[in-house]
Amino acid sequence: MKNTPRWARWIVPLALLLVWLGIGGTLGPYAGKLGEVATNDQAAFLPRSAESTQVLEARKVFEKEQSVPAIVVWSGSAAGAAMSSEQQQAATRAVGGLVGEPGIAGTPSPGLVSDDGRAVQAVVPLAPDLGEELPAVLEEVRQAAERVPGTSVQIAGPAASQADLSDAFSGIDGLLVGVALGAVLLILLLVYRSVLLPLVIIVSAVFALGLACAMVYALADRGAVRVDGQVQGILSILVIGAATDYALLLAARFREELARRGDRTEAALAAVRRSAGAITASAATVALGLLALLASDLTNNRALGPVGAIGIVCSVLAALTFLPAVLALLGRAAYWPAMPRADDAEGEGHGVWRRIAGLIDRSPRRVWVSTALLLVVLAGFSPALSSKGVPLDEIFVNDAPSVAAQQTLARHFPGGSGNPAVIIADAGRADEVRAAAERTDGVAAVLPATEGGRPGAGAPLVVEGRVRLDATLEAAADSDAAKETVQRLREGVHAVPGADALVGGYTAQQFDTQQTSARDRAVIVPVVLGIILVILIALLRSLLVPVLLVATVGLNFLATLGVSALVFEHVLGFSGTDASVPLYGFVFLVALGVDYNIFLMSRVREESLALGTRQGVLRGLVTTGGVITSAGVVLAATFAALMVIPLAFLVQIAFIVAFGVLLDTLVVRSLLVPALVIDIGPRAWWPSALARSDPGTPPRAPLQV
Structure with a gap:
């Protein structure tokens, strides 16, 4: 390189810069356009093979027009006030006047008075493809319903929930990305005390995000992948966090090489050469771990796999x-005013990391035993985390209108009102199936779908030899009691000979999702661990160290x-988590947690080849301590940014990953792993040659950092 003409040494960097400027300028806007191909229709993300999913498809033939129900609830303006017959009639007229209006898919049901006489409900069918027009149509429904004097009006049901979800995700393109990038920039400015480097790293992450979003947009637009608000938000956070982590590792290595070599081009090539293995191995663990989600039976899990993997690949490229x-x-200007010094080439780390290394060197066994015991004690509380699903009133962190309306509905009508269990059965066995459903403990009423497509007392509508029955449950549709009722209901109607009965609906969907999530964890967790173990074995050329690393990140999880x-229970007030939260937490935390161990142990192995295992561990810890800790703090901050989206699912994922990454960075990678490897000694590299020909220094030799 030294004999290469000066102009030639600028061509490749300039060409790469121009290519990325073109990518950023052309594809950057797609980071804000991904919402155009996203769907927040939760029915699209149910288990593919579940009984409730089969019902969702089978029930469509009973609906003359596809619709999404909005349930209007009127209650007396005064607490405990009874509804009069005039108010009931006025409610029927109010919603009846909506027929033919834009966005209304059929004839609303007449007003139904509750048993306690203090509320009236009516179902207004809305067109299923309203998209951004849904809030305006719901507002029109509300204005019509408010014509009933002496009442307060609320709107519940799937249409209202969908509108609240869209509102929650409305800031995902701008607010979420802005908060994440702002947090990263602030941390980098504080840690590195440099002006240009943080900006360069942020631009790198933004370019990676634009490229990833453009690729995902193209695939989603062609139906190759599904994207919802959750996947969209996780993609943004994942790319920003991963791109920043990889950039920090390379920038730290460039600083070392620049101080050692002096020539900026040689330093850049050396930094890429010496860090590419760790970065690509780290990215491979995350990308392949995400792709393991393709084994899931839940469509949104399957969607996150390739979408997340695309994001990781773009982060590595950048x-x-x-x-x-x-x-x-x-060159050195990138670090101004904290310019590289000559001692950077000697691996001089921050004094804190030299003291930590000295502590581990003096008592490695005491350090790893005490930290392992701490993690075991914390892990003892893990069975208390319930993943049976989140109740409707906890889906949104703030007070969503649809949740308040559903609570009003539940106070005056049977708990399952508005979300009945849907039974599809052979028409010739309709009476037997209905009788079996009515005998089921926990079922309040069973009505067939009639000619108008709405449940009623008339003759059942027969389509293709099948009938539909709606079973209203006594318990709230999102409760454990309702799920138990659905299990009993399935047992009862399945037992009717020749009925070929299926049970679906909201509660059945929640139950099937819960069961499928448990199945997914049993399948995907071993696959992810196997993938990570194979990558670590290939990178570290050892069996024992990879097994120990996988065990430590598993304990950290x-x-x-x-x-x-x-x-969640005592601070945030959650009664449980979504069924998918433990799996998402595992994939992100284990795959990302291994990242920091890869960064550390790849450097430790490099140093151990020259200095021996003990000195290699200590030197590797000191030289990488600052950058890996910074990377961990940045990643935790980016995932914590998910909390700006007011959904329990994302808040829970954000806490699990953010806290877990900090625990892994500050305890597992900094104390447990180095102490454990030093205590085991050269045998940790078994069966590689390093375990037999370790150029070790005497146990009491001074710390060579």
Whole structure:
């Protein structure tokens, strides 16, 4: 390189910079356009093979027009006030006047008075493809309903929930990304005390996000992948966090090489050469771990797999091409005013990490035993984390209108009103199926779908030899009691000979999702662990160290679940988590947790080849301690940004990953792993040659950092 003409050494960095500027300028806007191909229709993310999903498809033939119900609830303006017959009639007229209006898919049901006489409900069918027009149509329904004097009006049902979900995700393109990037920029400015480097890293992450969103947009627009608000938000956070982590590792190595070599181009090439293995191995663990979600039977899990993997690949591309090109062009100026010093080449770390290394060196066994015991104690609380699903009133962190309306509905009507269990059965066995359903403990009423497509007392509508029955449950549709009723209901109607009965509906969907999530965990967790183990074995050329690393990140995950169980119940007030939260938490936390161990142990192995295992561990810890800790703090901050979206699912994922990453970075990677490897000694590299020919220094030799 030294004999290469000066102009030639600028061509490749400039070419790479121009390519990425073109990518950013052309594809960057797709980060804000992904919502155009996203869907927040929760029915699209049910288990593919579940009975409730089969019912969802079978029930469509009983609806003359596809619709999404909005349930209007009137209650007396005064507490406990009874509804008069005039108010009931006025309610029927109010919603009846909506027929033919834009967005109304059929004839609303007449007003139904509750048994306690203090509320009236009516169902207004809305067109299923309203999209951004849904809030306006619901407002029109509300204005019509408010014509009933002496009442207060609320709107519940799937249409209202869908509108609240869309409102919750409305800030996902701008607010979420802005908060995440702002947090990253602030942390980098405080840690590195540099002006240009944080901006370069942020631009690298933004370019990676634009490229990833453009690729996902193209696939989603062609129906190759599904994207909802949750997947969209996680993609943004994942790319920003991963791209920043990889950039920090490469920038730290560039700083070392620049101090050692002096030439910016040589330093950039050396930094890429020496960090590419750790970065690509780290990215492979996350990408392949996410792709393991393709084994899930839940469509949104399957969607996150390829979408997340695309994001990781784009993050690696930006870190290994755009960033080195910019650093080669800027040289020392990238770190101004904290310019690289000569002692950076000698691996001099921050005094804190030298003291930590000295502590571990003096008592490695005491350190790893005490930290392992702490994690075991925290892991002991993990069984207390309930993943049976989140009640309707906890789905949104703030007070969503649809939740308040559903609570009003539940106070005056049977708990399952508005969300009945739907039974599809052979028409010739309709009477027997209805009788079996009515005998089921926990079922309040059973009515067939009639000619108008609405449940009623008339003759059942027969389509293709099948009938539909709606069973209203006594318990709230999102309760454990309702799920138990659905299980009994299925047993009862399945037992009717020749009926070929299926039971679906909201409660059945929640139950099937819960069961499928348990199945997914049993399948995907071993696959992810196997993938990570194979990658670690290939990277570290050892069997024992990879097994230990997988065991430590697994223990860290269980400890995080234990802390989460306490925080969710006693601090945040959640009664449980969504059924998918433990699996998402596992995939992100274990795959990302291994990242930091890969960054550490790849450097430890490099140093151990020259210095021996003990000195290699200590030197690796000191030289990587600052950058890995910074990367962990940045990743935790980016995932914590998910809390700006007021949904329990994302808040729970954000806490699990953010806390788990900090626990892994500050305890597992900093104390447990180095102490454990030092205590085991060269045997940790078994069966590689390093275990037999370790150029170790005497146990009491001074710390060579």
